[in-house]
Amino acid sequence: MAGNPLAPGWLRVPADANTLVPGLWSRTVTRTDGELAVGGVSVGDLASDYGTPLYVVDETAARERAAEVRRAFTEALERVGSTARVYYAGKAFLSIEVARWMVEAGLNIDVCSGGELAVALAAGVDPERIGFHGNNKSLAEIDRAVSLGVGAIIIDSVQEIERVADAAARHGRTQRVRVRVNSGVHAHTHAFLATAHEDQKFGITLGDVPAAVARIRELDGIAFLGLHCHIGSQIFGADGFVESAARLLAVHAELLAGGPVPELNLGGGFGIAYTAADDPSPIDELATRIAETVAAGCAELGIPIPVVAFEPGRSIIGSAGLTLYTAGTTKDVTVSYQDDGETAVRRYVSVDGGMSDNARPALYGADYSVRIANRVSDAPPALVRIAGKHCESGDIVVEADYLPGDVAPGDLLAVAATGAYCWSLSSNYNYLGRPAVVAVRDGESRVIVRGETEADLLARDAAYAGNEEDNA
The missing domain is CATH 2.40.37.10 (Lyase, Ornithine Decarboxylase; Chain A, domain 1)
Incomplete structure (x- = not known):
């Protein structure tokens, strides 16, 4: 049957308009x-x-997918002699029940507001398993996160360095931090979703990272974990992650001269199929290629392979x-x-x-x-x-x-x-x-x-x- 000329080019007339296209619907539909x-x-x-x-x-599909994603990254990093740390990006969809499903599947939780933090805590998530994001965390949010002992605060601007250090001093804690980096890599996605190019609100540019990390290391009460980058959302292939990892590893190696850099966080943004025209790469393939890229890059630079962290959200719950x-x-x-x-x-x-x-x-x-x-x-x-x-x-x-x-x-x-x-x-x-x-x-x-x-x-x-x- 000929298609309606008003239809977009990617949309094909189905032989049966009742058919459920594989990959679009949850596993038990x-x-x-x-x-x-x-x-x-x-x-x-x-x-x-x-x-x-x-x-x-x-629920079954969400739990199984969470376990599948964690296994894919864990096994891929183990094959190159390292470890994966996987966070569920709560901004995709967070409720008390969902947070519990993710933790039971072995994932940590990412939050980016005081409200999301409250949900994770209400779910009984250990603060050590929480990462706190945000480009404009309030002083109250920073203070609460530090007082609870969250596992990591992601530094998004140079002003936050002093703010986190001040909160750590008030509470007598040492707060671990990651530095969000704007790697300059453009994900193949909608412009509003591409969050790692130069002209946008997130992160610190690569050239400014060494000074920011040097300041972190000067201050008591904060400990540097490593670099973080998120290149966008709804990404189907590994090319963007590969390029971003290469750029970050060069700076990561430079930072090792001044002290330990135990982690590298490559973010999330792995896509899913919304229509029959969408063809996202299987998570095992993505994990393997990223892990092999990191290992090869570290070998070339002559540095140890760090713990590699990821933050999938949509690819688990979508x-x-x-x-x-x-x-x-x-x-x-x-x-x-x-x-x-x-x-x-x-x-x-x-x-x-x-x-x-x-x-x-x-x-x-x-x-x-x-x-x-x-x-x-x-x-x-x-x-x-x-x-x-x-x-x-x-x-x-x-x-x-x-x-x-x-x-x-x-x-x-x-x-x-x-x-x-x-x-x-x-x-x-x-x-x-x-x-x-x-x-x-x-x-x-x-x-x-x-x-x-x-x-x-x-x-x-x-x-x-x-x-x-x-x-x-």
Whole structure:
């Protein structure tokens, strides 16, 4: 069947618009009698029990992926005679339950705010297993992190050196720190996500690193662990990591002349598939190539191989999640696509959520994939755009996909790979409450983050009846 000319070039017409593309959906997603199930729980039951929109996290997939990623890096570094340290990047999605899953899988936890730190602590994470990021940590956040004895604070600017040292002196501690480096490597990703080129807010340029580390070594109460770099997000191959590692190792070797440099942290940013066109490298291949690059670089420089740390987030939790919506209205729009007046039809399917529960399409132009979840159909595929309910023309959840042409109001729709950067970027735009997060496993479901109600939203408004006295 010929594709709709309004479709992007990468999108192919599926032979069966009900088919679940491998690699996009979590490991336990199946169809039984036409209906999707996750972790042995049908989407109909999930929607009935919790309503829609609804974030659904496949606990089994998340736990297994965390263990798989840790094993890949651990074994790759062991093969070259070193050790890996793996942190879960909590900014992707953090809750008390998820933090516990990650620690039980052997991972440490990265946080980048006082709030994320509070979640990790509430989960019972040992502060020694926490890394604290951020380009503008408040004095209060630094003080709290030092007082708790977090495993590492990542220094993001020269001002933070003195601030961490002052906090360490107040609490009589020695605080370990890493220095975030802007390596100048551009990841092959969206410009807003590429976080290691020169003109951006994160890190210290390579040329300024020796002076910064010298100052750290002059001060009592702080101990230098090593360099840190994060080159971007949603990266499919190893080339960027290889180049960044080479640049960091040159400085790492220079710093060894002034004292120990036990670690090298290469960050995260490993990508996942959101559409059938995405082809991320397997994590074993990435780990092996990075480890071999580090080993070869150290051999060339004549230095020991350091402990190598990584910070995956999306690559662990992203594909473990999906979002359920209920279709509300459908609308066929005739669009001119050539100067001679040729037209084609795009079908808009509006759902009961939108950019408040998934901001990534509006922020980054991110693509997603969608399927009818409550039934199958033999209707011919139709090009659809899944639109949210917000008063905003850019409120699009899925820019383009093919669904059976009889998609209709009341259908449950499932959007794949929403485990990362959806709940964590969610908002109350248009006064929508943020959806609940439900974990599924072995035929059971449970709420791990409660959804917000209108009462929750009004409770923050000081003028709402009953709140005046509380805010007097």
